Amino acid sequence: MxxxxxxxxxxxxxxxxxxxxxxxxxxxxxxxxxxxxxxxGTESEAGYTWDAAATATLxxxxxxxxxxxxxxxxxxxxxxVPLDVIREHRFVDGTSVRLPGGTRGAQLAAFDELGPGLGQAWVDHVASFADDWEVLRRGYFEVPWDRDRLPKQVAARLHSRETLHKRLRRAFRDDRLALVAGHPFVAAGHDLRNVPAWAGLHAYLEQRFDAWTITGGxxxxxxxxxxxxxxxxxxxxxxxxxxxxxxxxxxxxxxxxxxxxxxxxxxxxxxxxxxxxxxxxxxxxxxPAIPPVVAHLGLDGDVPDVPHELVLHGDPMLVVRHGGTAPPGGTAWTVHGRGRLAEDLLRALARHRLDVREHVVARVDRSPRQLVDEWGGxxxxxxxxxxxxxxxxxxxxxxxxxxxxxxxxxxxxxxxxxxxxxxxxxxxxxxxx
The missing domain is CATH 3.50.50.60 (FAD/NAD(P)-binding domain)
Incomplete structure (x- = not known):
């Protein structure tokens, strides 16, 4: 022992x-x-409670x-509990797509609604990571690995010079699909030009295994x-x-x-x-990858209906997460902001026609520095x-x-x-x- x-x-x-x-x-x-x-952990204020960070998992x-x-x-x-829609993406041209998880067919149909042929382009991109997942799962993710004795196929991926930025440019003629595929990394503070291409298998995991949340937070x-x-x-x-x-x-x-x-x-x-x-x-x-600017909002009254996660592309990029607990008649939102945040997050939301400023009864703001200090990293x-x-x-x-x-x-x-x-x-x- x-x-x-x-x-x-x-x-x-x-x-x-x-x-x-x-x-x-x-x-x-x-x-x-x-x-x-x-x-x-959680954040709480005035009867509202929000998940401090993650709200779902793969x-x-x-x-x-x-x-x-x-x-x-x-x-x-x-x-x-599996999510029917992992997240909705809204683009600056006014179009949007709701990304389902756990099924190739549902994703193909969702992207075909965005534009003819886009569904096939998307599922082909996702399928390109199947071998990456199997190789890295067996030789890297699920077993302790020796940096000096990597299996040949694992080393080929880890040492590849291909970036996710290059792979997405090659895979998609439509920039909207590239935004969807790159979003998990941009949301985590990364520059896609510095992310290795194999890391894009995140999209494969979402399609194959879905995203899940836990009842109660x-x-x-x-x-x-x-x-x-x-x-x-x-x-x-x-x-x-x-x-x-x-x-x-x-x-x-x-x-x-x-x-x-x-x-x-x-x-x-x-x-x-x-x-x-x-x-x-x-x-x-x-x-370290720096956290986003975060605002936890306690809302009352009639507010817009949003999915579990809503991504508003642009600069700044905003992410709205619906969840947490609220008093009767209330709604709990969490908003993340990345990019050129020259204004309050609520004003930026209003420009996307999500104006909830008159409905705010509780608000907890967290800067990246505060989050790092609070969590110790x-x-x-x-x-x-x-x-x-x-x-x-x-x-x-x-x-x-x-x-x-x-x-x-x-x-x-x-x-x-x-x-x-x-x-x-x-x-x-x-x-x-």
């Missing part, structure tokens, strides 16, 4: 702790704040595997995992900030905190590694700066023996699926007690 210390109580830390405890290790989780969940099998490998099946804990996932840690006997130390790793005789021996050292045989770093001086030199060539992980980014980030292992990384900064993309997979990789690398 190893003494395992997990640094960070966000989704990556919770998932890692649950898996390692089930494998028989003695696990202690350190969280700098007084609450667990990180970006899976690859529900990752969550199902986490709960099955750490105890009871997820169906006994949470209600995972994504914070239910964090609460269920917190309960799972208690069941598995994990020691949770809140308000305990990790200052650095303690390395003795070339191997990690403890985590230094404001309250003293916590002895460890294995450490899982589930926060931005830049925050720990022992790891910072190894990631000095990477940058960016939930969007590492900024893509070209193909080398794969090798410049850490995870699941690190150059320090006994130290592993999980969470957004240890994955090849933002979002709960990748974070969940990073925890699974750490559990494989550490192994059973």
């Amino acid at each position: 190893a003494r395992v210390v997990v640094v960070g109580g966000g989704y990556g830390g919770l998932a890692s702790a649950a898996r390692l405890a089930k494998l028989g290790h003695e696990v202690t989780l350190l969280e700098a704040t007084d609450t667990l969940g990180g970006a899976l 690859l529900p099998a990752v969550i199902r595997d986490l709960f099955r490998k750490s105890g009871r099946p997820v169906e006994r804990e949470l209600d995972l 994504m914070a239910r996932l964090a609460a269920a995992l917190e309960a799972r840690l208690a069941t598995r006997g994990v020691t949770v130390l809140r308000l305990t900030r990790a200052l650095d790793l303690v390395v003795r005789e070339g191997r990690v021996a403890a985590v230094g905190t404001e309250l003293g050292e916590v002895a460890a045989d294995v450490v899982v770093v589930a926060i931005d590694p830049r925050r720990l001086p022992a790891l910072a030199p190894y990631v000095e060539r990477t940058m 960016s939930p969007l992980g590492v900024l893509w700066q070209g193909r080398a980014t794969v090798h410049q980030r850490l995870g699941p292992d690190t150059p320090i023996p006994g130290v592993y990384t999980a969470g957004a900064h240890a994955t090849p993309g933002a979002g709960l699926p990748y974070v969940g997979l990073s925890a699974a990789l750490v559990a494989q690398a550490v192994g059973p007690a």
Whole structure:
């Protein structure tokens, strides 16, 4: 049995702790704040509650595997619900498309409504990632990988110079389809000219596996995992900030905190590694992906009906998410803004004929800096700066023996699926007690 210390109580830390405890290790989780969940938390004001960050997830099998490998099946804990429409895209020319998930035929029909022949162009593009998914799933996403001994097919993709920007320009004559395909990366703060082409398989995952939400909000996932840690006997130390790793005789021996050292045989770093001086030199060539400007709105009265997620393309690009909880007669929206934000988000919304300024009864604004400070790092992980980014980030292992990384900064993309997979990789690398 190893003494395992997990640094960070966000989704990556919770998932890692649950898996390692089930494998028989003695696990202690350190969280700098007084609450667990990180970006899976909520914001509340005047009777309204909003998901702080993610409102949906791809690859529900990752969550199902986490709960099955750490105890009871997820169906006994949470209600995972597929979305009929993943998001609606509205373009500057006044046209729009609603993107369904989970079926090739529905997507083909949706894009054909946008223009003749566009459906086939879209499904052909999505199908082009099928081999990428299978190769990377078997040799990169689901198994701990050795940077110096990559399988030939995995290396061919990770080392390719092709960018997503180039692939989309080659695949689509209609810029609107390129906007839809590139949106998940632009929304996460990336420049498509720096994103490797294989990362575009996000569209393949949406079509094949759909997008899913959790009844009651994504914070239910964090609460269920917190309960799972208690069941598995994990020691949770809140308000305990990790200052650095303690390395003795070339191997990690403890985590230094404001309250003293916590002895460890294995450490899982589930926060931005830049925050720990022992790891910072190894990631000095990477940058975090910066969150958007966020406004959580509590609305009353008759407001426009919007889908789960609405993307308003342009500069700035606005994303409206419908969800959360509200008092009777109320509606909860969250608005994200990226680009040239020279005006208030509500004024920018009004220019898209979504004027809800007279309906606002509660509002919580968060700047990118506030979000990073609140969560101890960016939930969007590492900024893509070209193909080398794969090798410049850490995870699941690190150059320090006994130290592993999980969470957004240890994955090849933002979002709960990748974070969940990073925890699974750490559990494989550490192994059973």
